[in-house]
Amino acid sequence: xxxxxxxxxxxxxxxxxxxxxxxxxxxxxxxxxxxxxxxxxxxxxxxxxxxxxxxxxxxxxxxxxxxxxxxxxxxxxxxxxxxxxxxxxxxxxxxxxxxxxxxxxxxxxxxxxxxxxxxxxxxxxxxxxxxxxxxxxxxxxxxxxxxxxxxxxxxxxxxxxxxxxx
Numbered sequence: 001x002x003x004x005x006x007x008x009x010x011x012x013x014x015x016x017x018x019x020x021x022x023x024x025x026x027x028x029x030x031x032x033x034x035x036x037x038x039x040x041x042x043x044x045x046x047x048x049x050x051x052x053x054x055x056x057x058x059x060x061x062x063x064x065x066x067x068x069x070x071x072x073x074x075x076x077x078x079x080x081x082x083x084x085x086x087x088x089x090x091x092x093x094x095x096x097x098x099x100x101x102x103x104x105x106x107x108x109x110x111x112x113x114x115x116x117x118x119x120x121x122x123x124x125x126x127x128x129x130x131x132x133x134x135x136x137x138x139x140x141x142x143x144x145x146x147x148x149x150x151x152x153x154x155x156x157x158x159x160x161x162x163x164x165x166x
Contacts, residue, residue: 015155019069021106022059029055032082044135067105071153072112
């Protein structure tokens with residue numbers, strides 16, 4: 001296989017940016033993720049890829065729930081903040097205030113939107129696991145103009161030198 005071609009082709013897959021959050025026994029994890037897709041209409045399911053061994057990975061397995069906090073255009077700083085592990089500070093993490101949602105997962109107050117999910121299936125293979133979550137809650141923090149998918153912060157919005165995949 002041509003390794004450079006593989007890397008380039010995998011980087012051609014468009015990625016939105018989300019802050020994945022989970023909570024268990026007072027411990028909170030939050031990390032920027034981009035391997036997210038809707039997997040079913042009925043019931044509403046989403047799939048998210050999470051790095052094996054990460055704090056978020058472990059808390060999702062324990063709590064059986066997670067939230068996807070959708071980042072909107074212009075929320076680049078929030079995306080960069082959650083590229084590294086952060087500690088909970090009261091009702092905030094990484095300087096971002098959250099509330100505990102109905103799922104038990106933290107929902108970021110300043111994210112453009114959020115989905116709360118209960119874990120229904122896990123596929124563990126490779127360096128990331130796929131968590132399949134049933135959407136049990138959804139919220140918008142602002143009215144969306146135009147196509148909803150155009151309101152989501154995309155990986156390409158972070159600049160020419162920020163890549164994922166490959």
